[in-house]
Amino acid sequence: MKRLIVVAALLLSGTAQAEVLGDKPAPVRTFAEADIAAIPRPNIVFTPTSEITGNYHKYHYFHREGTSFDEAYADVVECDVYASGISVTTSAPMVWTPQTGYGADPAAQAFSNLVFGSDIRRELARNNRRFCMGVKGYSRYGIDEGNWKTFNLEEGLSRAPQQERDAALAKQALVASGPKPEQEALEP
Amino acid sequence: MRMLLKSMLAMIAALSLWPAALSATPIEEKNLVKGKQTINSQFGYIYIHGNRRHQGVFLPIPTDEERAAFEEERKRNVDGVKARNAEKQKAWAAKRDANGGREPPLPTLEVVASKWMAPFELQRPALFGPSYVFAKWKQPDHYAYLTEVRPGRYYYYGPMMGAGGFGLCFCMGSFWFEVGEGEIVNLGDMVANMGADSLGPVPGVSPREFDLATVDYALPASLAAYPNRVPDLHPYGKSKNFFGVTIGRAPPIKGVLGYHRGEVVDPKNAAEMALPSPTE
Numbered sequence: 092m093k094r095l096i097v098v099a100a101l102l103l104s105g106t107a108q109a110e111v112l113g114d115k116p117a118p119v120r121t122f123a124e125a126d127i128a129a130i131p132r133p134n135i136v137f138t139p140t141s142e143i144t145g146n147y148h149k150y151h152y153f154h155r156e157g158t159s160f161d162e163a164y165a166d167v168v169e170c171d172v173y174a175s176g177i178s179v180t181t182s183a184p185m186v187w188t189p190q191t192g193y194g195a196d197p198a199a200q201a202f203s204n205l206v207f208g209s210d211i212r213r214e215l216a217r218n219n220r221r222f223c224m225g226v227k228g229y230s231r232y233g234i235d236e237g238n239w240k241t242f243n244l245e246e247g248l249s250r251a252p253q254q255e256r257d258a259a260l261a262k263q264a265l266v267a268s269g270p271k272p273e274q275e276a277l278e279p
Numbered sequence: 280m281r282m283l284l285k286s287m288l289a290m291i292a293a294l295s296l297w298p299a300a301l302s303a304t305p306i307e308e309k310n311l312v313k314g315k316q317t318i319n320s321q322f323g324y325i326y327i328h329g330n331r332r333h334q335g336v337f338l339p340i341p342t343d344e345e346r347a348a349f350e351e352e353r354k355r356n357v358d359g360v361k362a363r364n365a366e367k368q369k370a371w372a373a374k375r376d377a378n379g380g381r382e383p384p385l386p387t388l389e390v391v392a393s394k395w396m397a398p399f400e401l402q403r404p405a406l407f408g409p410s411y412v413f414a415k416w417k418q419p420d421h422y423a424y425l426t427e428v429r430p431g432r433y434y435y436y437g438p439m440m441g442a443g444g445f446g447l448c449f450c451m452g453s454f455w456f457e458v459g460e461g462e463i464v465n466l467g468d469m470v471a472n473m474g475a476d477s478l479g480p481v482p483g484v485s486p487r488e489f490d491l492a493t494v495d496y497a498l499p500a501s502l503a504a505y506p507n508r509v510p511d512l513h514p515y516g517k518s519k520n521f522f523g524v525t526i527g528r529a530p531p532i533k534g535v536l537g538y539h540r541g542e543v544v545d546p547k548n549a550a551e552m553a554l555p556s557p558t559e
Contacts, residue, residue, distance in 0.1 A: 111545050112340055112434065112455055113516020166541070172519075173450060173526050219526045222478040226451060226528070227541035 119165055127160050130261050133242040135272060137235045147233030147277055149217065152243070153267050155229040163268035167260050170223035174216040175246065175256075216246065221279070229267060230276035242266065303337075303405035304427040308414040308501050318505045323430040323458030326502065327407060328423035328495075329471025334408035334440045338400040338518075340432040340455060349399045356395050364388045401521060405433060409440070414499055423499065430460045434515040438475065439524065447477055450518050452528035452543045454536055456510035463507035467496040477527030488531040512536075514545045 135152065137143070143150075155163070221231065242262035244251045251259070306324065310316040318324065325337060341349065367386040374383045394402070405428045413425040434455035439446035458464045473489045496509055514536045520526055531537050537544040 111514050111516050111543060112432075113543065114518060169541075215523075215525055218478045219520070222526055223451065223541065225478075226476070226538070 119161065121161050122164065127265070130265050132265055132269070133262050134238050135232070135234055135266060137238055139233070139235075139274075143235045144233060146236060149213075150236050150239040150243075151221075151231050151233050151277060152239070152263065153224045153229035153231055154269070154272055155227070155267060156271055158268045160264055160268045164261065164264035166224065166227050166229070167264045167267060170220050170227075171256075171260055173223050174220035175250065213245065224267075225279035229279075231279055232272045232274055233277055303403070303407075305407065305411035306413055306425040306427055307411065308423075308425075308499065311501060318461065318463070319427070320461035321430075322427045323460060324463040325405065325407070325426045325428060325433070325458060326413075326423070326463050326465045326498065326507070327426075327468075327470050328421065328497075329468045330419060330421055331471065332409035332412070332422050333471050334406070334438065334446070335470055336436040336439045337405040337407075337426075337428070337433040338436045339403055339405070339429070340434055340515075341399045342431075346399055349402070353395045357391050360389045360391050398519075398521070403429060404436070406439075414501075425463070425502070428458055430458050432457050434518070435470065435529065436518065437527065437529075438470075439522070447475055447525050447527045448518070448520055448522065449475070449529045450520050450526040451541065452476075452517065452536065452538060453515040454512045454529060454532060455515045456512050458510075461506060463498075463502060463505050464510045465496050465498060465507050467494040467509070469494045473532070474530050475527045476530050477525065488533050489529075490533045491535070492533075514543050516543045 153167075158166075225231070242259055244256060244259050250256075304316075306316050306318075311318070327335075367388060371383060371386050375381065405426050407424040407426045408422075411424070413423040415422045432455055435449060435453045437447050437449035437453070439448060456464060456466075469489070469491065472493070474487075491512070498507060512532065512535045528538070529536060534546055537546045
């Protein structure tokens with residue numbers, strides 16, 4: 092709903108629009124109730140052990156009260172854009188420089204790729220998702236690895252197929268907009 | 280220990296990227312005084328200083344015309360490569376058919392120049408620091424940077440080092456300003472002192488609001504005679520994570536930049552302004 096207000100504000104205030112620059116807004120996707128009902132709801136109930144709680148920095152999910160599925164989906168997708176494609180590497184676009192033209196970067200990027208293992212990328216991706224969802228006001232909850240894997244992607248050097256990604260994001264949005272978790276929230 | 284090793288290797292990687300990180304020209308005071316470098320009326324200049332060495336990236340904001348011209352040239356180049364490759368493949372197939380199905384050597388196909396794979400913003404990023412200082416002073420330590428850029432609008436992409444992706448991008452909110460021809464745009468020590476809203480101890484809770492009234496805009500004597508001004512700052516919405524780095528955003532700036540949750544808000548406008556999302 093807020094996004095609609097924002098879009099309306101943008102449309103109404105042509106002069107003000109020029110005041111804030113940035114990337115164009117992503118189209119807001121709306122889901123029919125039947126579509127939402129068809130998404131399998133991940134299990135977030137588990138018995139915490141010290142091993143599980145010790146891995147909350149890796150395995151966690153997000154939830155915000157009073158959030159619709161559409162809103163949550165838009166937020167989850169946006170944060171996924173920031174969190175995926177963490178590369179420092181071959182997929183990063185090359186930059187022209189007077190010294191090297193476009194020449195030097197592939198080698199440097201390959202070197203970076205060698206230096207940064209997939210685990211550090213995962214950490215960067217987790218941090219980006221956490222920051223993005225955090226500023227959007229979502230609370231963070233710990234979960235065990237097994238359940239986490241049923242609705243999250245563990246991407247290192249490779250990228251998950253789009254279909255798999257879409258399914259995971261829809262499940263994350265379902266959890267994020269679902270009933271409030273009974274456990275204590277972690278620090279954002 | 281492993282992290283330490285990785286950090287050290289990362290630093291080496293960063294340094295290896297360093298020559299690639301100079302796409303806007305850093306001006307040095309000693310060269311300016313000797314006449315080896317000049318303040319040129321065709322360019323604009325961004326002046327920054329602080330009590331430590333620091334670094335960052337400004338990216339150009341294209342006008343609609345510039346964006347369209349760039350996209351057109353990009354399309355022309357990509358289409359040209361595709362067309363020439365198609366011709367080569369056609370000629371190859373014709374030769375094969377003429378040889379009764381015996382395949383001749385495969386043609387060498389052209390690849391699209393990497394220049395056309397990068398968006399407009401990355402065609403001429405303006406990077407500064409930590410090396411190539413304009414001047415440095417001791418007791419107390421002080422470092423200044425003067426970067427020559429093409430005139431136009433720029434936004435602060437964040438305290439990133441080099442073009443290879445180290446540091447933090449202000450992908451979720453920043454500020455922009457205009458750089459005019461032949462003028463020094465003086466940002467003072469704001470970039471060095473403003474801090475960042477990033478995944479710190481408590482992400483999502485913005486650090487203190489930065490007040491421009493606290494900025495020291497002193498210019499060294501060597502620059503005082505040139506046209507210079509303190510720019511008007513404007514809020515900048517979200518930006519793509521071009522380099523795949525850690526994301527964050529500029530702290531709120533009093534009267535310039537605000538936030539409502541994840542959205543950028545212009546404090547000068549009564550209506551809430553926001554740019555929802557970078558698209559892929």
